[in-house]
Amino acid sequence: xxxxxxxxxxxxxxxxxxxxxxxxxxxxxxxxxxxxxxxxxxxxxxxxxxxxxxxxxxxxxxxxxxxxxxxxxxxxxxxxxxxxxxxxxxxxxxxxxxxxxxxxxxxxxxxxxxxxxxxxxxxxxxxxxxxxxxxxxxxxxxxxxxxxxxxxxxxxxxxxxxxxxxxxxxxxxxxxxxxxxxxxxxxxxxxxxxxxxxxxxxxxxxxxxxxxxxxxxxxxxxxxxxxxxxxxxxxxxxxxxxxxxxxxxxxxxxxxxxxxxxxxxxxxxxxxxxxxxxxxxxxxxxxxxxxxxxxxxxxxxxxxxxxxxxxxxxxxxxxxxxxxxxxxxxxxxxxxxxxxxxxxxxxxxxxxxxxxxxxxxxxxxxxxxxxxxxxxxxxxxxxxxxxxxxxxxxxxxxxxxxxxxxxxxxxxxxxxxxxxxxxxxxxxxxxxxxxxxxxxxxxxxxxxxxxxxxxxxxxxxxxxxxxxxxxxxxxxxxxxxxxxxxxxxxxxxxxxxxxxxxxxxxxxxxxxxxxxxxxxxxxxxxxxxxxxxxxxxxxxxxxxxxxxxxxxxxxxxxxxxxxxxxxxxxxxxxxxxxxxxxxxxxxxxxxxxxxxxxxxxxxxxxxxxxxxxxxxx
Amino acid sequence: xxxxxxxxxxxxxxxxxxxxxxxxxxxxxxxxxxxxxxxxxxxxxxxxxxxxxxxxxxxxxxxxxxxxxxxxxxxxxxxxxxxxxxxxxxxxxxxxxxxxxxxxxxxxxxxxxxxxxxxxxxxxxxxxxxxxxxxxxxxxxxxxxxxxxxxxxxxxxxxxxxxxxxxxxxxxxxxxxxxxxxxxxxxxxxxxxxxxxxxxxxxxxxxxxxxxxxxxxxxxxxxxxxxxxxxxxxxxxxxxxxxxxxxxxxxxxxxxxxxxxxxxxxxxxxxxxxxxxxxxxxxxxxxxxxxxxxxxxxxxxxxxxxxxxxxxxxxxxxxxxxxxxxxxxxx
Numbered sequence: 001x002x003x004x005x006x007x008x009x010x011x012x013x014x015x016x017x018x019x020x021x022x023x024x025x026x027x028x029x030x031x032x033x034x035x036x037x038x039x040x041x042x043x044x045x046x047x048x049x050x051x052x053x054x055x056x057x058x059x060x061x062x063x064x065x066x067x068x069x070x071x072x073x074x075x076x077x078x079x080x081x082x083x084x085x086x087x088x089x090x091x092x093x094x095x096x097x098x099x100x101x102x103x104x105x106x107x108x109x110x111x112x113x114x115x116x117x118x119x120x121x122x123x124x125x126x127x128x129x130x131x132x133x134x135x136x137x138x139x140x141x142x143x144x145x146x147x148x149x150x151x152x153x154x155x156x157x158x159x160x161x162x163x164x165x166x167x168x169x170x171x172x173x174x175x176x177x178x179x180x181x182x183x184x185x186x187x188x189x190x191x192x193x194x195x196x197x198x199x200x201x202x203x204x205x206x207x208x209x210x211x212x213x214x215x216x217x218x219x220x221x222x223x224x225x226x227x228x229x230x231x232x233x234x235x236x237x238x239x240x241x242x243x244x245x246x247x248x249x250x251x252x253x254x255x256x257x258x259x260x261x262x263x264x265x266x267x268x269x270x271x272x273x274x275x276x277x278x279x280x281x282x283x284x285x286x287x288x289x290x291x292x293x294x295x296x297x298x299x300x301x302x303x304x305x306x307x308x309x310x311x312x313x314x315x316x317x318x319x320x321x322x323x324x325x326x327x328x329x330x331x332x333x334x335x336x337x338x339x340x341x342x343x344x345x346x347x348x349x350x351x352x353x354x355x356x357x358x359x360x361x362x363x364x365x366x367x368x369x370x371x372x373x374x375x376x377x378x379x380x381x382x383x384x385x386x387x388x389x390x391x392x393x394x395x396x397x398x399x400x401x402x403x404x405x406x407x408x409x410x411x412x413x414x415x416x417x418x419x420x421x422x423x424x425x426x427x428x429x430x431x432x433x434x435x436x437x438x439x440x441x442x443x444x445x446x447x448x449x450x451x452x453x454x455x456x457x458x459x460x461x462x463x464x465x466x467x468x469x470x471x472x473x474x475x476x477x478x479x480x481x482x483x484x485x486x487x488x489x490x491x492x493x494x495x496x497x498x499x500x501x502x503x504x505x506x507x508x509x510x511x512x513x514x515x516x517x518x519x520x521x522x523x524x525x526x527x528x529x530x531x532x533x534x535x536x537x538x539x540x541x542x543x544x545x546x547x548x549x550x551x552x553x554x555x556x557x558x559x560x561x562x563x564x565x566x567x568x569x570x571x572x573x574x575x576x577x578x579x580x581x582x583x584x585x586x587x588x589x590x591x592x593x594x595x596x597x598x599x600x601x602x603x604x605x606x607x608x609x610x611x612x613x614x615x616x617x
Numbered sequence: 618x619x620x621x622x623x624x625x626x627x628x629x630x631x632x633x634x635x636x637x638x639x640x641x642x643x644x645x646x647x648x649x650x651x652x653x654x655x656x657x658x659x660x661x662x663x664x665x666x667x668x669x670x671x672x673x674x675x676x677x678x679x680x681x682x683x684x685x686x687x688x689x690x691x692x693x694x695x696x697x698x699x700x701x702x703x704x705x706x707x708x709x710x711x712x713x714x715x716x717x718x719x720x721x722x723x724x725x726x727x728x729x730x731x732x733x734x735x736x737x738x739x740x741x742x743x744x745x746x747x748x749x750x751x752x753x754x755x756x757x758x759x760x761x762x763x764x765x766x767x768x769x770x771x772x773x774x775x776x777x778x779x780x781x782x783x784x785x786x787x788x789x790x791x792x793x794x795x796x797x798x799x800x801x802x803x804x805x806x807x808x809x810x811x812x813x814x815x816x817x818x819x820x821x822x823x824x825x826x827x828x829x830x831x832x833x834x835x836x837x838x839x840x841x842x843x844x845x846x847x848x849x850x851x852x853x854x855x856x857x858x859x860x861x862x863x864x865x866x867x868x869x870x871x872x873x874x875x876x877x878x879x880x881x882x883x884x885x886x887x888x889x890x891x892x893x894x895x896x897x898x899x900x901x902x903x904x905x906x907x908x909x910x911x912x913x914x915x916x917x918x919x920x921x922x923x924x925x926x927x928x929x930x931x932x933x934x935x936x937x938x939x940x941x942x943x944x945x946x947x948x
Binding site for chain 1: 630632659660661662664666669676677680681682683684685686687688690692693694695696697698700701702704705722723726919920922923926927929930931932933935936938939940941942943944945946947948
């Protein structure tokens with residue numbers, strides 16, 4: 001099937017490439033990107049991807065708000081981020097070109113579908129002149145193809161309507177990109193055959209379009225050569241699959257509940273970008289998962305707490321505005337000391353903000369944002385696949401310490417993808433829950449060595465008791481307004497959460513053991529920080545890096561680590577919230593905050609500039 | 618769940634009851650003890666859930682499992698509890714503020730979903746625990762701490778709210794008639810699905826006598842009508858008056874011309890008409906059973922989907938989830 005038409009052209013090896021597919025939201029750019037990703041993973045590249053789609057479901061076709069993009073960075077060496085600037089931009093219409101062109105690397109390749117550059121198309125994109133002829137594309141290598149026409153010709157025998165034929169454009173384009181980067185067609189051919197198994201005419205048309213796009217690469221005047229990005233040879237051995245953060249988190253929660261020996265009850269209210277977790281878990285009914293789409297965010301968490309009360313592992317998944325609504329119930333979960341996993345897939349705010357853009361500005365809300373003293377562990381995932389591990393960790397802490405736990409991810413992790421080395425299930429350590437059933441000496445607010453109170457299922461004879469939001473007497477749990485008891489209970493709740501520190505590792509430092517600068521990150525900044533610090537270390541810069549996954553309580557040993565560096569840089573997608581926490585917890589060190597609140601991740605380049613600037617000063 | 622009957626004493630917790638002396642809540646609590654004891658349910662299988670307010674202290678006084686939660690959200694907690702474990706007999710104590718104001722949203726949704734939770738809404742037409750502000754059931758013109766010139770809010774009729782939300786069981790009972798309360802609570806317990814019981818409850822401190830014109834022993838027979846399934850709608854000191862339902866209104870007639878009441882009608886239209894009789898000073902207020910119909914119970918269907926999926930596919934294995942999708946090997 002993969003006739004090597006273009007083999008006589010020179011084949012140039014590249015270490016890594018960043019491609020951005022951009023088109024109208026109806027153009028199938030996400031499918032195109034995902035197919036390119038799957039195929040690249042299959043040939044052994046390391047990779048990272050990031051979709052960029054509008055919040056609007058179907059913005060008017062051809063307009064700038066309707067542009068949907070998908071960026072993939074793939075390479076033969078380790079890939080840490082979806083890439084700073086694309087090497088190649090595929091623009092399916094004028095709006096996609098206008099929105100994305102400024103990101104393209106100087107000298108980069110622009111593939112333009114000229115079939116969509118009529119007067120009306122330009123008008124929809126609010127362009128007075130066609131960028132194809134006004135010099136805007138100077139400095140780029142422009143490949144102009146009328147893809148509309150090509151697809152029409154390729155499928156002239158197809159029984160599909162003219163409109164449906166045009167919907168095969170994305171596969172024609174994908175075929176051409178497969179040719180350019182020497183990728184096999186089989187994985188996508190097979191995917192199409194399965195996907196449209198019930199519509200053979202669609203299978204045939206799309207496969208034909210894919211093949212035709214591939215064959216078109218042979219036209220020498222379009223491309224002077226082909227590229228090859230060999231398999232990555234530094235990936236540790238194992239079984240891999242490509243995964244995005246949201247599904248990885250969903251699987252982590254499934255694994256965590258199994259390790260706890262409990263079934264999941266997820267109460268959730270739809271909110272971007274967390275809804276996919278509800279969608280995913282609602283499909284796992286045969287795993288005993290109960291999901292409930294509640295009437296609002298508050299009911300979602302309250303139902304989950306109710307389920308935890310009966311012995312389920314209660315969970316809720318939301319984003320910043322939803323978390324704000326859940327705040328009071330989170331305080332109740334602290335007071336009644338029941339396990340609960342609260343997922344916050346952060347997005348840019350305040351208020352509704354930019355629901356499809358990245359931010360890490362819910363940190364202080366999670367650590368401190370409740371009435372009175374209501375401490376709660378807070379965790380953060382650092383890569384899409386780390387969402388799996390952090391999901392397990394949240395379940396462990398919740399059941400071992402009888403406490404609500406917040407998991408922070410963000411829009412960038414939720415929808416970004418990377419290869420995931422699958423864990424061996426037998427290596428995962430169980431933390432099976434034992435419910436109290438013995439009435440002998442039972443007291444609802446007695447505590448074990450971790451500070452956790454016993455978990456009793458309603459229905460257990462002889463252990464009838466009442467819990468609630470009113471302050472409780474130590475041990476008995478009876479309502480109690482005694483001054484000393486309140487202080488004691490406040491301390492017990494605080495100490496219990498801080499004791500989580502005893503069960504978590506000190507994070508590893510990568511780079512020199514001591515030096516001029518330590519870059520401390522948390523959450524989704526890991527890829528960008530790793531890329532920047534690794535490159536500077538190769539130039540012998542005195543810079544190390546460390547990443548936090550446990551944000552509250554912070555792990556032990558940080559003070560000692562910080563003391564080995566002259567300064568500490570804290571890059572984050574907020575106005576310096578982690579820097580603020582570190583300054584208050586570790587007052588003898590010099591922390592530089594590096595805030596970014598553009599709804600966009602750090603580029604490796606800007607981080608390198610920042611680090612270099614500090615090192616030189 | 619069946620065992621030999623409990624006594625009232627078995628259900629009394631060791632906690633000191635802290636309502637104001639003379640509060641209607643005491644009578645409700647006593648009626649509940651008696652009714653619950655007769656249900657044949659083991660005491661460890663009761664869960665009393667509440668929000669915030671005077672009524673919401675209820676769980677502390679019943680020696681079973683109890684969860685005193687946050688303001689207005691008790692229906693959501695109860696939904697989670699009942700869905701996670703349908704073996705439990707879940708009861709909810711709430712008030713006009715907790716259940717219809719701050720928690721109005723959860724109230725309508727627990728009713729529409731038909732979660733098998735028994736709801737006792739203590740309506741005293743005032744905020745008690747916050748010390749005397751008007752509530753969403755206070756009448757227009759009501760003078761309270763926050764309405765010194767009289768309330769201008771149009772009030773809710775709790776029965777109409779419940780009927781409008783699609784409740785499958787709707788009843789009303791007065792706190793000064795223990796026998797009626799007991800009977801109503803037992804009817805609610807026997808219903809398969811969500812039961813909504815409004816209790817006319819006297820707040821002796823902030824709204825004393827709010828229902829005297831309706832349910833004082835001297836006037837109660839003239840001012841209330843006890844709706845019972847299959848019984849003629851008659852009332853009055855001599856039981857000589859009756860009600861007849863016309864298309865869009867209710868007529869007063871003599872007892873022999875009264876309609877027979879049927880709370881099982883598919884349409885809630887007649888129940889609506891009867892619920893709203895309290896707007897008319899010449900009409901008796903409806904107490905008793907306004908509506909009882911069968912409908913799918915939320916948690917049964919939720920669990921059925923889980924059971925059916927498990928039966929069809931077998932209990933899922935974690936490895937199948939993780940090692941699914943397209944995988945590849947790196948050597």
